[in-house]
Amino acid sequence: MSELWYVLNHWVTIAWLVLAAFYAYYAVIADLVIIVKNRRRERKQG
Amino acid sequence: MEVAAPLPSWSIYAILIAQGSIYALLVWFLGRARGKTAETFLSGGRDIGHGMINASVVATWVWAATLMISSWTGYQYGFIGPWWYALGATVPLPLMAYLGRRVRTVMPRATSYPEFMAHRLDRKNHILHSSISTVVSLWITVMIITGGAIMGHAFTGAPFWAIALLMVIIFVSYIPLAGLWASILADTVMSLMLYVCLIIIAVAVLVKIGPGEIWAGLTEVAATKPTLQPAIGEAEQLSQWDGLNWLNPAGLGFLVVNIVGNLGAVLCNQTYWSRVIGARDPNTAFKSFMTAALCWWPIPLATGTALGVAALSRGLVVGETYSNGGATILFTEAEAVAPVMAFLVLGFAGLTIFILAVGSATISTGAGEILAVTTVFVNDIYRGHINPKARDRTLLVASRATLYVIAAALLAVVIFFREIGFSFAGMYQAMGIAFSSAVIPVIMACFVKNTNREGAFWAAIIGSVCGMTYWLATGADLLWGVVWGNIIVLSVSAVIAVTWTIMRPQPFDFDSLKESEGATGG
Numbered sequence: 001m002s003e004l005w006y007v008l009n010h011w012v013t014i015a016w017l018v019l020a021a022f023y024a025y026y027a028v029i030a031d032l033v034i035i036v037k038n039r040r041r042e043r044k045q046g
Numbered sequence: 047m048e049v050a051a052p053l054p055s056w057s058i059y060a061i062l063i064a065q066g067s068i069y070a071l072l073v074w075f076l077g078r079a080r081g082k083t084a085e086t087f088l089s090g091g092r093d094i095g096h097g098m099i100n101a102s103v104v105a106t107w108v109w110a111a112t113l114m115i116s117s118w119t120g121y122q123y124g125f126i127g128p129w130w131y132a133l134g135a136t137v138p139l140p141l142m143a144y145l146g147r148r149v150r151t152v153m154p155r156a157t158s159y160p161e162f163m164a165h166r167l168d169r170k171n172h173i174l175h176s177s178i179s180t181v182v183s184l185w186i187t188v189m190i191i192t193g194g195a196i197m198g199h200a201f202t203g204a205p206f207w208a209i210a211l212l213m214v215i216i217f218v219s220y221i222p223l224a225g226l227w228a229s230i231l232a233d234t235v236m237s238l239m240l241y242v243c244l245i246i247i248a249v250a251v252l253v254k255i256g257p258g259e260i261w262a263g264l265t266e267v268a269a270t271k272p273t274l275q276p277a278i279g280e281a282e283q284l285s286q287w288d289g290l291n292w293l294n295p296a297g298l299g300f301l302v303v304n305i306v307g308n309l310g311a312v313l314c315n316q317t318y319w320s321r322v323i324g325a326r327d328p329n330t331a332f333k334s335f336m337t338a339a340l341c342w343w344p345i346p347l348a349t350g351t352a353l354g355v356a357a358l359s360r361g362l363v364v365g366e367t368y369s370n371g372g373a374t375i376l377f378t379e380a381e382a383v384a385p386v387m388a389f390l391v392l393g394f395a396g397l398t399i400f401i402l403a404v405g406s407a408t409i410s411t412g413a414g415e416i417l418a419v420t421t422v423f424v425n426d427i428y429r430g431h432i433n434p435k436a437r438d439r440t441l442l443v444a445s446r447a448t449l450y451v452i453a454a455a456l457l458a459v460v461i462f463f464r465e466i467g468f469s470f471a472g473m474y475q476a477m478g479i480a481f482s483s484a485v486i487p488v489i490m491a492c493f494v495k496n497t498n499r500e501g502a503f504w505a506a507i508i509g510s511v512c513g514m515t516y517w518l519a520t521g522a523d524l525l526w527g528v529v530w531g532n533i534i535v536l537s538v539s540a541v542i543a544v545t546w547t548i549m550r551p552q553p554f555d556f557d558s559l560k561e562s563e564g565a566t567g568g
Contacts, residue, residue, distance in 0.1 A: 001125075001290045001291075001292070003258065003261045003262075006125060006257060006260070006261040006264070006290070007257040007258060007261065009125060009257075009351070010252070010257035010260065010351060011257065013128070013248070013344060013347045013348040013351045013352070014245075014248050014249065014252060014348055014352075016343070016344035016347065016348065017241070017244060017245060017248060017344040017345065017347075017348040018245060019344075020241070020340065020341040020342075020343075020344045020345070021238075021241035021242070021245060023337065023340075023341055024097075024100065024101050024104065024237060024238060024241060024341050025238060025241075026097075027096055027097030027100050027101070027337070028097040028098060028100075028101055028234055028238065029097070030095075030096075030097055031095035031096065031097030031098050032097075034095060035095070
């Protein structure tokens with residue numbers, strides 16, 4: 001293994017972690033938006 | 047030499063109490079309505095969206111071991127260790143996505159996976175899988191409470207029993223309010239917090255040490271072959287000096303152990319099936335487990351690389367003390383490499399962040415596992431065999447009572463094991479031998495319409511007995527004995543279940559499960 005491969009390996013692990021965090025936050029926020037919209041709709045319908 | 051704990055004892059209490067209070071308040075304000083019937087208590091209402099299920103699967107699948115052992119693999123096997131750890135533990139999640147979608151489609155009203163087995167196979171398989179699921183969850187909970195409390199004690203000096211007691215109190219502080227929904231909501235918060243903690247640590251290692259310096263350190267370890275763990279054997283030391291070899295043989299053995307063990311820990315565990323049951327529909331369950339695999343993978347990978355591989359490159363020696371900013375820390379055992387390295391990189395802040403991450407991982411998994419045991423007991427044992435005509439109110443009371451009883455019993459078991467000096471070393475690696483023999487029968491029950499009921503039953507039992515016998519015959523060897531033990535368990539159970547099914551097929555109509563409900567089927 002060369003130094004370049006190891007450095008690439010290290011960067012990939014961190015970049016992947018950041019992407020995963022971003023997706024997890026995005027998906028939870030999308031869920032919350034749906035929940036809030038549904039509650040508003042239910043209130044309007046009484 | 048006696049070295050004082052680097053953090054004050056109140057810090058662990060503060061971390062745990064703050065977390066428990068936040069979850070209890072959140073659940074009380076947002077979801078206590080879900081705790082009004084036994085159906086919503088145990089199933090979460092079956093309307094939870096993708097984001098929360100995804101985050102929940104990630105949180106429940108991050109154990110303290112995910113952070114501690116992945117770092118240990120980086121320290122023990124070099125850069126490939128965290129890759130193998132992450133790959134081995136990720137494999138069950140996509141598989142669970144297919145199984146979950148299948149079960150939610152063919153039996154939409156199922157509340158637990160043993161209940162599905164009762165209707166799909168028969169009564170004896172139901173009892174067997176109820177038992178396996180219960181043992182798996184209890185095993186995991188004992189392991190994680192013990193691991194979390196040992197770590198908390200080592201780095202803060204707080205008494206072991208006090209930390210274990212506090213963890214158990216937190217489990218039962220918010221779960222009884224809304225059952226599965228409470229567990230999934232708290233998981234979601236913990237998962238999001240966990241990412242922040244781990245990104246801080248990983249980026250700190252990147253900035254303060256850097257991959258170039260780590261690479262240079264690894265080449266030096268490979269060249270000079272220092273003794274980093276005086277207590278281990280020659281074979282293990284050789285694997286540690288081979289830290290730049292992606293075909294490191296011991297690392298490949300660990301991959302096998304990890305895949306087999308984790309298949310059992312997920313597929314035969316009601317905790318993960320509960321996330322399938324709580325999802326809005328079969329496709330939400332499928333998508334969530336698939337994305338959870340991709341979101342979970344980098345957690346042990348980045349942690350193990352940042353902390354474990356960096357520790358190996360720096361030549362940290364077990365038994366030595368290390369200093370940072372005037373404070374010292376004792377590197378007691380190889381498995382504790384992650385918090386030691388976090389301390390060396392970020393000082394007290396690093397250690398606190400790491401303990402916060404481990405605390406979150408422990409609470410989310412522990413609470414989920416205790417609820418899983420409760421679900422199986424109430425839904426499959428109590429309603430299935432003791433009181434099939436129980437009313438919803440009775441089931442709800444039974445659910446909450448079971449939660450408290452199991453929590454108290456677990457605390458007693460954890461403290462008892464600690465008092466008698468029971469060693470948990472190897473328990474993680476022995477998981478597969480103990481219960482992964484049930485994996486093939488579960489997969490066949492879901493997808494193979496001709497699955498033989500006797501074959502499924504005996505495959506689970508004989509597979510485990512064969513693997514356990516072999517492993518014990520090797521003197522419970524944790525290097526290659528455990529690898530072959532895991533291979534034997536899976537192979538024997540597969541051969542028995544498949545052969546029996548081919549010789550005596552028992553056709554089954556999956557459409558008959560559409561209206562099935564309750565665990566009295568079969």
